[in-house]
Each structure stands twice: as structure tokens, then as C-alpha cells.
Amino acid sequence: MAPEIIANPSTVSTGDARELSRELFRRLAEAEPGSETYSYVRGTLIELNMSLVRFAARRFRSSHEPMEDILQTGMVGLIKAIDRFDPDRGVEFATFxxxxxxxxxxxxFRDTTWAVHVPRSLQEARLAVAQATDELEQTLxxxxxxxxxxxxxxxxxxxxADGIAVATARTAGSLDAHTPGDSEDEHPGPLDRRLGHEDPSFVTVDDIQSLKPLIATLPERERAVLAxxxxxxxxxxxxxxRLGLSQMHVSRLLSHTLTDLRAALTG
Incomplete structure (x- = not known):
């Protein structure tokens, strides 16, 4: 599969892309920078290895940044790697x-997505720790x-430890958030006080208004017991x-009356 006849490098399999990349890097080293051949070979190498950028971007899929921005940033890294790669060192391009x-x-992420100001030294420490973690995980x-x-x-x-901890500076907690264990009613935050919410008393008022006509239809004794x-x-x-009835009789009247009222409300 000669480089000159690659119609669509993005459709080449991973194995073929690896073999083609080796050949293309040899041709890139021989080509004159700025020439048509150099530009073609370099562009083909970029397209052949775009899957590497997509693979790397998966590590950041849980971030809040648009995936398109992450992929574009990764392409910058891919181009830098192509320009710096030396095939004579015997290292696979993907590894490099x-x-x-x-x-x-x-x-x-370090330069554009910090939610609060973090000293540059700590940002660099976090980056060094993250890179070292990736490298050591592969070897260990x-x-x-x-x-x-x-x-x-x-x-x-x-x-x-500071480099690991500073990663939490990427997001800022709301000052309106409630303290764990506190009731929202007891400790409403500023945002809570500005936003409307459902008042449970409205349900009680609605129930009372619905019960009034039902109670009015009850016999006088049942109304007296309820009151x-x-x-x-x-x-x-x-x-x-007070009514000259036994407690048992009052209990039966209450139970029967409440059951009828409940059925009328829900029916």
C-alpha cells in the first residue's frame, strides 16, 4: 500500500496505519521542508494517526469542556509529535x-478551565504528577x-500531595449550598430566598375547601362529633x-364518617 495511493487515510486499519507511518516518516525525513511532497506526507501522517487523538480524548470525556475543543487541542499535540519524531530511535510513533x-x-485544562486562581507552581506540579502517573501506571x-x-x-x-489536591480547584462550590446535615428550611441560602417554592399550606387549604360541602351533607350528630x-x-x-354516647359508639361514628369523607375526596 504505497503512500501515493492512499485515498482516505482515516479509513486505514490500525495495523496498516502503523506500517504506513513507518514508511511515511522515512519519506518525511528525506523530503525538503516546505515542498509539495513534504506537505503531502506530513498531512497523510496526521490523518493516519487521528485515532490516537480520539483515544487520548476518552480520558477527559467526563469533563465539562466540549469534546470538539479537546480533540482540536489534541491535534496540536499530534502535529508537534510528528514534527519532533525521529524514526531512527527505534520507538513506535504511538508510544512517542x-x-x-x-x-x-x-x-x-490547566490554562483555560481553572475555576479559581491557582499559583503557577501548583499548576505545574499537578501537570507533572498527572504525567508521571500515566507513565508509572504503564511500567508498574x-x-x-x-x-x-x-x-x-x-x-x-x-x-x-499538593499537586493532587489542587485538581479540585477546577470547580468551585456554590456559596448558596447548604451545610451537610442542615435543613433547607432552617438554613435557606441566598438563592433559596430568591426562588419560589411550593407552600405545603396550599394543599391544606385546598383540602379544607373540598371538605366543606361534604361535611355539610352529614347528619347533625356526625357533624357534632367531627367538630x-x-x-x-x-x-x-x-x-x-357530652353527647350521651359510649366511647365505643363515638369511635365507630368517627371511623365510619372519616372513611366516607376519604372516599368522597379520592373518588
Whole structure:
């Protein structure tokens, strides 16, 4: 598969793209910078290896930044890697390019997406720790601890810890947020006080208005029992003494009346 007849490099399989890239890098080294051949070979290498950028971008799919912006930033890293790659060093291009692509993406987040001001030194520490984490995970087969990260980056263990912790500066919590365990009614924030909310008393008013005509149709004794129980707040025994009824009779009247009212409301 000669480079001159690659109709659509983006459709080439990963294995073929790797083999073609080796040949194209040899041709790029031989071509005169700025020539038509140089531009064609360089452009074909970019298209052949765009899948590497998409692979790297998956690490940031949970971020709030548009994926298109992340991919464009990764393409900058890919182009830099192509321009810097030396095929005579015996390293696969993907192995060489991935840290560069990821570095550009992390630099994009570092420089453009901080929610609060963070000193440059801490931003650099975070970037160094993130890059070292990726490299050590590949060699160790597990996430590195702070001691290993410190040895790899040249930072102190406290510097590593600061670099990890500063990542939380990318997002800022709302000052209107409630303290964990606090009730929203007891400690409303400024935003809560500005926004409307449903008042549970409206439901009570609606129920009362719906009950009024239903209660009006009840026999006088049942209305008297309800009034003494729920308005006068009397016990069943006190109601019985006042109306000359037994407590058991009052209990049956209340139960029967409440059941009928509930059925009328829900029916």
C-alpha cells in the first residue's frame, strides 16, 4: 500500500496505519521542508494517526469542556509529535506521541478551565504528577503511590500531595449550598430566598375547601362529633359524655364518617 495511493487515510486499519507511518516518516525525513511532497506526507501522517487523538480524548470525556475543543487541542499535540519524531530511535510513533497529545490536552485544562486562581507552581506540579502517573501506571501495572511519584517527578511527597489536591480547584462550590446535615428550611441560602417554592399550606387549604360541602351533607350528630374531635380537640370519652354516647359508639361514628369523607375526596 504505497503512500501515493492512499485515498482516505482515516479509513486505514490500525495495523496498516502503523506500517504506513513507518514508511511515511522515512519519506518525511528525506523530503525538503516546505515542498509539495513534504506537505503531502506530513498531512497523510496526521490523518493516519487521528485515532490516537480520539483515544487520548476518552480520558477527559467526563469533563465539562466540549469534546470538539479537546480533540482540536489534541491535534496540536499530534502535529508537534510528528514534527519532533525521529524514526531512527527505534520507538513506535504511538508510544512517542501519546504523552505529547495528553500533555497538550492537560495544558488546555490547566490554562483555560481553572475555576479559581491557582499559583503557577501548583499548576505545574499537578501537570507533572498527572504525567508521571500515566507513565508509572504503564511500567508498574498499578497506580503509583506518592513516594514513587515524588521519585519520578523530583518533587517532595508534600509537593506531590499538593499537586493532587489542587485538581479540585477546577470547580468551585456554590456559596448558596447548604451545610451537610442542615435543613433547607432552617438554613435557606441566598438563592433559596430568591426562588419560589411550593407552600405545603396550599394543599391544606385546598383540602379544607373540598371538605366543606361534604361535611355539610352529614347528619347533625356526625357533624357534632367531627367538630368536637378536630375543632374542640376533645377525646372520644369526653365527646361521649357530652353527647350521651359510649366511647365505643363515638369511635365507630368517627371511623365510619372519616372513611366516607376519604372516599368522597379520592373518588
Amino acid at each position: 506521541a501519546l504523552p505529547t497529545v495528553l500533555g497538550e490536552m492537560r495544558r488546555f 501495572g498499578r497506580p503509583p503511590d506518592n513516594t514513587e511519584l515524588a521519585a519520578h517527578t523530583g518533587l517532595t511527597e508534600q509537593g506531590v 368536637l374531635r378536630f375543632t374542640g380537640d376533645l377525646t372520644q370519652a369526653e365527646i361521649g359524655r
